[in-house]
Amino acid sequence: MHYIDGDTVGxxxxxxxxxxALRKMFAEGCEAPPRHHHGMDIPGQQQATLLLMPAWLPGKYVGLKQLNVYPDNSKRGLPTITGNYLLMDGTSGVPLISMDAGELTAxxxxxxxxxxxxxxxxxxxKKLLIVGSGRLAGYLGFAHGAVxxxxxxxxxxxSPGKSRKITEEYQKAGITCSVSENLEKDASWADIISCATLSxxxxxxxxxLRPGVHVDLIGSFKPTMRESDDEVIVRSEVFVDTREGALAEAGDLLSPMEKKLFKAEDVVADLSELTRGAHPGRKTGEEITLFKSVGASLEDLAAAILCYENWRKS
Incomplete structure (x- = not known):
């Protein structure tokens, strides 16, 4: 069985x-059981997390992601997220390929x-503010630039030094990019705010927030993590990747829910409903929209299949 490293995945x-690929998978669906989520205590460090995420397309592909999230790795110059993805044949269960899950996930x-x-x-x-300095911060500009x-x-x-490093990478790619020195000012400037932190x-x-902005909250994936205050949620039309995941794990939603400022029924739609056309998405130019994601095994399976099939052609 072959192993695909991070560079090859990319x-x-x-x-x-x-x-x-994600649009198609969210619209058509797959089998995706709840993920296993385990906290791991480490002496002298922040708690780490072990994630196990299975998904399959009946008779086609089966996938399993094992992911480690170690917040203190950033202090060592190591990736915060590491792991492995195993893709298997859906008719026999025979392993097809293993690949770097950190790059796949990002x-x-x-x-x-x-x-x-x-x-x-x-x-x-046209104006994107990225909040964060990890691997995702270096990818979000390219991803949003695709749409x-x-x-x-x-x-x-x-860390100004980390933000400068990411800024320079975008500049090398020919993208107009600069370091934000005032979060409040640039949050009011942006058309899209994308947060990818472990805050x-x-x-x-x-x-x-000004009218018409879109807020993208993707870093936090535990009830104890938050990237926005309650007023952000109250002012926004809230969308999620999956209701099951976001309403169980997203601190940005759970905290205002506990205070009776937000209800599960206030989630307007999820990505499946958006991609199937069950909801049109943004309705006016003035409304504030918000997307909260905690990640879904469906996304990993779609990306792994695309990576594998492209790799086979190369």
């Missing part, structure tokens, strides 16, 4: 292709945000 997952996560933005951001959105004609990107992070305290405040 070469076989073009941004437009992966957005379309690319499908950024592409899922871009897919949501295709339905929820204004068609004339919107972006003119400028700004990067905000707690446990709100970063984006509702009072900063």
């Amino acid at each position: 070469r076989n997952l073009g941004w437009q292709d992966i957005v379309e 690319r499908r996560t950024a592409a899922a945000s871009a897919l949501a933005a295709d339905y929820l951001s204004r068609k004339d959105a 919107r004609d972006l003119e400028e990107i700004r990067i905000w992070a707690r 446990t305290e709100p970063l984006i405040k509702g009072k900063w």
Whole structure:
């Protein structure tokens, strides 16, 4: 059985292709049981997380992702997210290929945000603010650029050095990009705000948001994690990747729910409903839209199949 490393995964997952693969999978569906989510205590470190995420297309493919999330790895210059994805034949169960799950996860996560933005951001959105300094921050501009004609990107992070590094990578690719030195100012400037952090305290405040902005919250995946305050949720039309996942794990939604400021019924639609045309997405140019994702095994399976089939052709 072959193993595909991260660089090879990246070469076989073009941004437009992966957005379309996710669009098709969300519209058509697959079997995707609840993921296993285990906290792992480590002496002297923040708690790590072990994720096990299965999904399959009956008679075609079976996939299983094992993912490790170690928040303190960033202090060591190591990836926060590492792991492995195993893709198997759906008729026999025979393993077909193993691939780097960190790269797969980062690319499908950024592409899922871009897919949501295709339905929820204004068609004339041109200004993107990225909040965060991890691997995803370096991918979100390319992913959103696959669905919107972006003119400028700004990067905000707690570490100016890290935000400068990401900014330089975008600049090398010919993209107009600069470091954000004032989060409040640039949140009010942006057409799309994309947050990819492991924050446990709100970063984006509702009072900063101007009419027509699209807010993309993708970093937090536990009830204890938050990237927005309550007012962001209250002011927004809220969409999610999957209701089951977001309403069980997204602290950005669970906290205002506990305060009776938001209800499960207030979720307007999920990606399946958007891609099937059951909901049109953004309805006016003035409304504030918000997409909250915690990740879904459906996304991994779609990306892994695309990667495998492209790799076989190469």
